[in-house]
Amino acid sequence: MRIVFAALAATVLAGPVAAQSPPAAPALPQGAALTEAIRSRDAEFFAVFFTGCDPARVEAMLTPDFEMFHDKGGMIADGATGFVADYARSCEEKKAPDAWRSRRELVAGSLKVEPIPGYGAFEEGDHLFYERRGDGPEKLVGKAHFVQVWRLAPDGWRLARVLSYSHQAVE
Secondary structure: OHHHHHHHHHHHHHHHHHOOOOOOOOOOHHHHHHHHHHHHHHHHHHHHHHHHHOOOHHHHHHHEEEEEEEEEEEEEEEEEEHHHHHHHHHHOOOOOOOOEEEEEEEOOOEEEEEEEEEEEEEEEEEEEEEEEEOOOOOOEEEEEEEEEEEEEEEEEEEEEEEEEEEEEEEE
């Protein structure tokens, strides 16, 4: 009798757990809708990253295994946690009145977006970088090419990989 009760209890208790499955990934937008979704998320991410200084929000926009590669700096990130910690320190430094501040701008017409079935999207384009010291005038200082991989998770788009290269100074 004890064995029957134990088996029944195990079945009843395990039932709901076994029936649960991970949330399904949302359907990938197609065509212009995919391009607009990535363009929008790209703009949101870089606005927060460069001008928002919000480490918690940046971390929420990255996959935990986020990686970034840079032709001048090497492997910049091999996980979201360390990347965000470094970012948080730089945000603190930007609070000084005469600190350098940066802004990134996507070059109009350079954006290309391609779907990655069952995962997300590739994003490719060119971007410009601007700097200013304190409240001083902003100046165009550089340009580069990039490829990014975005993952569509149940909670939205998350940046998974960044390749940033062909950096050039602009004078």
